Amino acid sequence: MNSSSIVEPRKWVQSLVEDLLENCKQNRLFTDSDERIWDKPLVGVSRGDDPYFRFLKEDIGDFYWLPEDAFATEYRDYAVSPAQLAIVCWVLPHTKVTRREHRKQTKYPCERWSRSRLYGEEVNNYLRGEVRDALIEAGFPAVSPMLLPEFRRTDSGKYGYASSWSERHTAFVSGLGTFGLSDGLITPLGKSIRVGSVIAKIDIEPDPRPYESHNEYCLYFYDKSCQKCVDRCPVGAINEEAGHDKVACSEYIRLKTTPYNLSEYNLEIKGCGLCQVKIPCEFGIPARKRKHEATAD
Numbered sequence: 287m288n289s290s291s292i293v294e295p296r297k298w299v300q301s302l303v304e305d306l307l308e309n310c311k312q313n314r315l316f317t318d319s320d321e322r323i324w325d326k327p328l329v330g331v332s333r334g335d336d337p338y339f340r341f342l343k344e345d346i347g348d349f350y351w352l353p354e355d356a357f358a359t360e361y362r363d364y365a366v367s368p369a370q371l372a373i374v375c376w377v378l379p380h381t382k383v384t385r386r387e388h389r390k391q392t393k394y395p396c397e398r399w400s401r402s403r404l405y406g407e408e409v410n411n412y413l414r415g416e417v418r419d420a421l422i423e424a425g426f427p428a429v430s431p432m433l434l435p436e437f438r439r440t441d442s443g444k445y446g447y448a449s450s451w452s453e454r455h456t457a458f459v460s461g462l463g464t465f466g467l468s469d470g471l472i473t474p475l476g477k478s479i480r481v482g483s484v485i486a487k488i489d490i491e492p493d494p495r496p497y498e499s500h501n502e503y504c505l506y507f508y509d510k511s512c513q514k515c516v517d518r519c520p521v522g523a524i525n526e527e528a529g530h531d532k533v534a535c536s537e538y539i540r541l542k543t544t545p546y547n548l549s550e551y552n553l554e555i556k557g558c559g560l561c562q563v564k565i566p567c568e569f570g571i572p573a574r575k576r577k578h579e580a581t582a583d
C-alpha cells in the first residue's frame with residue numbers, strides 16, 4: 287500500500303483501525319477462550335489546526351503538546367504546518383459481558399474489568415504502534431503520542447496530574463464524545479471505554495463535532511436530572527461542586543483497588559471504573575438527551 291493507491295484516506299484509516307482490532311490475537315480476555323476484550327471501535331478524525339488544541343495547551347499548561355509538538359519530537363527537521371496534520375482517534379468499548387459483571391460490583395472492580403484494563407491497554411498500545419507504522423509504510427509520516435519516549439505525566443498545578451497528551455481530549459476534538467460529571471468521555475458507545483490516537487501528515491477532512499460544549503451529553507449538565515456516577519463512587523470522589531476529585535480517586539485506587547486486583551486476581555493493575563457502569567451514559571449518549579435532539583429536529 288502506498289499513498290497514491292489510497293483513494294479515500296478517511297475510509298482507509300477507518301478500515302485500518304477496525305481490521306487491526308478484528309485480527310488482533312491479543313484482543314482476548316482469557317488465554318483459554320475467544321472472549322474479546324474490546325468490541326468494534328469508533329473512529330474519528332480531527333485536524334492539527336483545530337483551535338481546540340491550542341485552547342487545551344493554554345488551559346492545561348505549557349507541557350501539553352499541540353499535534354505539531356508531538357509530531358516534531360520524531361520529525362525534528364521536517365517542515366510541517368498544523369493544518370497538514372490529521373489526528374486519527376479511536377474509542378474501544380468494553381463488551382456487554384464485562385460491563386454486566388462490573389455492574390454488580392460496588393467497591394472493587396470485577397476480574398473482567400481488571401483484565402481489560404491491563405491486557406486491553408496492551409491491545410491499545412498495539413493499535414497505536416500498528417496504525418502509526420501502517421501510515422508510515424503508506425508514505426504518511428506519523429507518530430503515536432503515547433508511545434513517544436518524551437511522553438510525560440506531571441503535576442499540572444491547575445488540574446492535578448496531567449500528561450503531555452490526553453487521548454480523551456483528543457477524542458473530544460475528533461467528534462467522538464463529550465465529558466461527564468465524573469470526567470469520563472461519553473461517546474455514542476457509552477463511557478465504558480478506552481481511547482487511542484495517532485498523528486500523521488495526511489490529508490483527511492475532519493469529522494464533524496456534533497456538539498457545542500464540552501459536557502453536552504451529560505444529563506447533569508443538560509438538565510441536572512442525573513448524578514448516578516456520584517452514587518456509584520465508593521469514596522465520594524465525584525461531586526456536584528468539584529466534579530471529579532482526582533486525588534481522592536487515585537488514593538482509593540492506590541490503597542484499595544490495586545492491592546485487591548493483586549490479591550484477588552493476581553493482576554498488577556491500577557483501576558476502578560465503577561463510575562463507568564450502571565449509569566445512563568454507560569452504553570451511549572443518554573436517551574433523554576437523544577430524545578430532545580430528535581424532537582428538536
Ligand code: SF4
Binds near residue numbers: 513566572
Ligand atoms: S452518570 Fe449521569 S451525571 Fe454522571 S456522567 Fe453520566 S449522565 Fe452525567
Ligand code: SF4
Binds near residue numbers: 530534536538559560
Ligand atoms: S474510578 Fe475513581 S471516581 Fe470512579 S468510582 Fe472509582 S474511585 Fe470513584
